[in-house]
Amino acid sequence: MDDPNLVEIKDLHFRRGARVVFDGLSLTVPRGKITAIMGPSGSGKTTLLRIIGGQIKPDAGEIRVAGRDVGGLGRAELFELREDIGMLFQSSALFTDLTAFENVAFPLREHTDLPEDSIRDLVLMKLNAVGLRGARDLLPSQLSGGMARRVALARAIALDPQLLMYDEPFTGQDPIAMGVLLSLIKKLNGALNATSLLVSHDIHETASIADKIYIVADGKVVGEGHPDVLHDHPSSRIRQFVAGRPDGPVPFHYPADEFVYDVLGSGR
Amino acid sequence: MIGFLRGVGNRSLDRVAGVGRATLVLTAALWKVPRLSDVPLIVKQIYNVGVLSLVIVVLSAFCIGAVLALQFHTQLGKFGAQDAVGVGLALVLLRELGPVVTALLFAGRAGSAITAEIGLMKTTEQLSSMEMMGVDPLHRIVAPRLWAGFVSLPLLTAIFNVVAIYGGMIVAVEWMGGDQGRFWSGIQAEVDIWDDIGKGVVKSIAFAVVVTWIAVFQGYDTEPTPEGIGLATTRTVVVSSVMVLAIDFLLTLSMYGDFK
Numbered sequence: 001m002d003d004p005n006l007v008e009i010k011d012l013h014f015r016r017g018a019r020v021v022f023d024g025l026s027l028t029v030p031r032g033k034i035t036a037i038m039g040p041s042g043s044g045k046t047t048l049l050r051i052i053g054g055q056i057k058p059d060a061g062e063i064r065v066a067g068r069d070v071g072g073l074g075r076a077e078l079f080e081l082r083e084d085i086g087m088l089f090q091s092s093a094l095f096t097d098l099t100a101f102e103n104v105a106f107p108l109r110e111h112t113d114l115p116e117d118s119i120r121d122l123v124l125m126k127l128n129a130v131g132l133r134g135a136r137d138l139l140p141s142q143l144s145g146g147m148a149r150r151v152a153l154a155r156a157i158a159l160d161p162q163l164l165m166y167d168e169p170f171t172g173q174d175p176i177a178m179g180v181l182l183s184l185i186k187k188l189n190g191a192l193n194a195t196s197l198l199v200s201h202d203i204h205e206t207a208s209i210a211d212k213i214y215i216v217a218d219g220k221v222v223g224e225g226h227p228d229v230l231h232d233h234p235s236s237r238i239r240q241f242v243a244g245r246p247d248g249p250v251p252f253h254y255p256a257d258e259f260v261y262d263v264l265g266s267g268r
Numbered sequence: 269m270i271g272f273l274r275g276v277g278n279r280s281l282d283r284v285a286g287v288g289r290a291t292l293v294l295t296a297a298l299w300k301v302p303r304l305s306d307v308p309l310i311v312k313q314i315y316n317v318g319v320l321s322l323v324i325v326v327l328s329a330f331c332i333g334a335v336l337a338l339q340f341h342t343q344l345g346k347f348g349a350q351d352a353v354g355v356g357l358a359l360v361l362l363r364e365l366g367p368v369v370t371a372l373l374f375a376g377r378a379g380s381a382i383t384a385e386i387g388l389m390k391t392t393e394q395l396s397s398m399e400m401m402g403v404d405p406l407h408r409i410v411a412p413r414l415w416a417g418f419v420s421l422p423l424l425t426a427i428f429n430v431v432a433i434y435g436g437m438i439v440a441v442e443w444m445g446g447d448q449g450r451f452w453s454g455i456q457a458e459v460d461i462w463d464d465i466g467k468g469v470v471k472s473i474a475f476a477v478v479v480t481w482i483a484v485f486q487g488y489d490t491e492p493t494p495e496g497i498g499l500a501t502t503r504t505v506v507v508s509s510v511m512v513l514a515i516d517f518l519l520t521l522s523m524y525g526d527f528k
């Protein structure tokens with residue numbers, strides 16, 4: 001039970017059609033810490049979160065969450081496991097026909113038999129934690145992008161999950177909303193006694209809160225360590241990513257013929 | 269030539285795989301018998317797919333009834349058989365036009381809306397997030413829409429038939445000066461409970477299953493992009509319209525098969 005790692009992934013293989021998404025990826029998410037997975041767009045970060053939540057079955061590899069083998073769980077056990085996982089989606093994914101209050105109340109109504117006034121107290125508590133108690137009656141269409149993400153965060157923590165997963169929480173946020181999210185992620189991880197797994201390509205924001213960063217490319221972990229260590233990593237590819245340089249070992253150009261051949265129209 | 273054949277083969281395989289996925293969605297969604305707590309969800313969907321289709325169904329029914337009565341009145345009038353307008357109208361509507369036209373309208377109004385709604389929920393990750401909250405969207409989102417469609421279309425068909433016959437009566441009696449008593453007594457004498465009304469109901473139930481199933485599946489199977497939603501919505505209307513007409517032909521053949 002006192003396994004130091006909440007999530008363990010061993011030798012994960014997964015392909016979409018002909019495209020290999022994961023090719024022997026292994027990583028661990030230690031309990032109580034904020035772990036970040038970084039990688040360029042399309043490197044399979046969202047897919048990885050879905051595999052951890054059991055929404056997608058990998059081709060091979062072992063996924064353990066809280067000691068349970070996700071691949072071996074039946075449908076009912078899987079849904080049970082997910083009550084222990086809160087996930088913040090890239091697009092917030094609020095239910096568009098429900099108010100902020102009802103969105104946060106949704107998991108409580110589905111999974112508990114609490115009376116209405118307890119639900120109300122809990123929802124207001126969660127909304128208060130993200131600073132949006134006053135916005136409880138607004139519909140998702142009336143919320144700004146940053147507010148919608150915070151409501152979605154309140155919904156993700158409604159059932160006090162052990163594991164919180166964030167899918168690119170900073171993408172498309174203005175600087176203030178970004179700062180708010182950063183401090184919330186940090187605060188909630190401590191307050192809920194939870195474990196956070198954050199997926200992102202915003203290196204500076206991520207480095208400022210993560211305890212450990214994994215860098216994923218070509219379906220594998222190509223670098224791992226404390227954020228500070230990565231700046232001086234021996235691999236030039238990781239230094240390129242961490243410094244955000246457009247060209248380097250990861251080329252700016254998609255593989256193509258020499259430009260002159262294309263211009264002259266003669267092919268190869 | 270080989271390329272063409274391969275294309276045909278691949279597309280056929282896609283179709284078969286699609287039917288397979290659609291069957292999985294249907295069985296998984298209907299597997300759990302609705303509980304008492306699901307009733308509000310179903311009622312809400314009956315409002316969305318049924319009540320909101322009422323206006324278009326009533327308007328179309330009235331127009332179609334009126335047009336049919338006009339044609340019947342003039343054509344039958346040539347043989348001095350205006351009194352048969354009521355029966356002709358009732359039989360054509362109950363057996364064929366009522367179920368078919370209502371199903372086509374339903375596919376255009378409610379089917380497309382169901383597909384677009386579920387497709388949008390998929391594209392904006394609402395379905396995924398529901399799944400990650402440990403709530404099965406097949407049970408929570410798909411099943412209520414299926415049940416609502418199954419219930420709504422037969423009821424809409426009944427309303428369509430009543431309104432169309434009424435519209436026809438107004439034209440034949442009030443406008444063309446036919447005899448109201450003979451209009452109704454003809455219907456009363458000739459319309460058979462099973463042969464005309466019962467078989468029409470069977471048809472409308474079959475159409476309800478087919479149209480709702482297609483609409484729900486196209487939404488659930490949408491490619492999660494804005495273009496994907498548009499394509500899926502179009503496919504719902506096209507595929508379900510063609511299926512309704514084809515199935516109507518087969519049902520008419522098998523139920524009224526002894527045409528001489």
Ligand SMILES: Nc1ncnc2c1ncn2[C@@H]1O[C@H](COP(=O)(O)OP(=O)(O)O)[C@@H](O)[C@H]1O
Nearest residue numbers: 016019021039040041042043044045046047048
């Ligand atoms: N539903 C899907 N069908 C086919 N390919 C997909 C699908 N979803 C994602 N992919 C592909 O899988 C790869 C990883 O996607 P994703 O996990 O969304 O990447 P990220 O979140 O890192 O941007 C991408 O190349 C993407 O094109």
Ligand SMILES: [Mg+2]
Nearest residue numbers: 045046047090
């Ligand atoms: Mg992603």
